[in-house]
Amino acid sequence: MHRQRGFILPMVIFSLAIMGVLVLVIMSTSDDDRLGSRYDLEGTRSFNAAEAGLATIFTNWKAQNYEGSVPLVGNTNVLAWTNLPSNGGRYRGTILKADASTYMITVDGQSAGARKGLRTVQMMLTPGVSFAYAVQGTGAVTFSGGSGTDSYDSDVGAYNVAGNKGANGDIYSAISIAIGEDTPPPIQGDSKSLGAIDCGPTDQSGTCDPNTTTPPPAPATVSCPVGPTYTALSISGTTTVLPVPPNAYYYSSITVSGGSGRLNFNFTTTPKQHVDVWVSGAVTVSGGAQINNLSQEPPLLTFWGCGTNTAKWTLSGGSDAFFAVYAPKHELVISGGSGFFGAFVGAKVTVSGGATRVHYDEALSRVPSIVLVPGSWTEITR
């Protein structure tokens, strides 16, 4: 029989071909959209990995001693790639010491995806100090004549008001601790030292840990900020008021003497702002003179013993001695028979005088160990 050639089959094949092309075009368009979404997703994951890395570095700033890894201005420490536990992303941090007390942290982040996006964020920080002890000495610590410690929380209210008085006046020495016995015990808190400690119920109310195997990190020496002029401040028998702000003062030495000598810090803004007093030499407060923090909030006023100078600091207390002292290279002599509200970090530390009490402010333990520089966060391109 003669084969009949119809036209339906070619038409159907032709139509199928057209539809196939259309489907391919649709798939191509969908694929472009899918790829775009994929790049967005991996870019976002990389960004989040970088952010997670930045947060991790901030969290571990003290524990990992990142400051110590870049001792000089201009030094850079490139950390190894670190995997994130959750989704397989990873980050790599770079720490640059930009200034004596300013660090720039740059963190690359990559997703675990096949294309491994790369996003980089950057932020700057200035290190802070968290005071964990009422008195901490890199040298010997001595309490005599009935002097001692206790604690309170300035965030709660005034000392010894409505029960705001505690037994967290802990002390630490990298050498040894001597305590004059008394009842109740002068140290209302724990005692810890790498060396010997006078231990007993007439010495401290809390634990006693001589020859400790769990010492705290040694307090780092702080550099004096470069740029400002350091002048000598000497007050004798008069009152000098320093307003806050500014947020920093710089002195080569501070001397306050004479029975009515006063160095008062007056906080003029609401809310009050913190002030740092940088001293490259000695501090001497004697003869009934006083350093007063008129806000009566110790976290607002910090004295920094900076640089390599090791001159003795002599402090006598007053009605408004509310401050923290961080001077790990300076011998501290604390006396006056009155209260100090705050915390002290020094080399050799001697506290004397029957009524001399260091009322450790627990709010100081909550001061962040780093301060992020506002306005410095940015995403950069590599």
Next chain:
Amino acid sequence: MKPVRAGTRGLTILELLIAMVIGLVLLTGVYGVLINQSREYLVHRENVDVTETLRGAAVLLTSEIEHSAAVRDLVTIGASTLKLRSIQNAGVFCVDATPRYGVWLPSGLFGSGTDDSAFVRRVTDGAWVHTKVTQVWVNPGGGAPAATACPVAKWAGGGTPPRVVQLAYNPVGDSLGVRVGSAIRGFRMTTYSLTSSGGRWWLGRQIGAGTVDLITGPLQAGGLTFEYFDADGVVTATPANVVSIKVTLRAESFRKVRQLGGDLDNRFDDVSFTAYLRN
């Protein structure tokens, strides 16, 4: 002449008509499928177009907002307009030859045009000082002034810094405290707004007082709105108090396509997100 075999014959008119009718029915079916496929493709393509518009605008605006510091960078905040200093570059000074500074670890484009300015961080008090960038040298090969070489011993791989900038302070005293270790952030005054062009709406970007560039779109009329919130989550009209910005984008497709009901219309979609100022 080829002889006709016995038993074979041609199609009758009736058979031919039946075959044509069946073929026509089949072709109509195929044509219908083709048309539907084509419509689906067009709808799909326009949907993708709308999605891309929204995605691009959202990524751009989120980045701009996240980089901003309320006090420093937000200039004008409006319901459909946001004028801010858009970050262009970053770095840290490794050498100070005031008013010239060597820039270490530079990122982004450093410019000295009319709309280029910078904030530099005064190390002594942490303040960001507004300054004008008057000249930029790009290295290697840019001929940076010799006095602006970074100390090699301190800045690993230092020497000629990748960028050198010359700044003009107003007042001049602002330069005090700007020195080695100061960070620089370069900006361009940028306005984002809902912009009309060709009878349609777009996300427009204007650098300084220049012409408005159409960044993405088209958007619907009223398709870009900003809401500004302070730290308590309350709407604020004060730039310095802004903590977060809620952005709502409503986009439409570039072309109209046949809808399910047969009407010819654009495809529409919208997205709303809140971005927080990071600085």
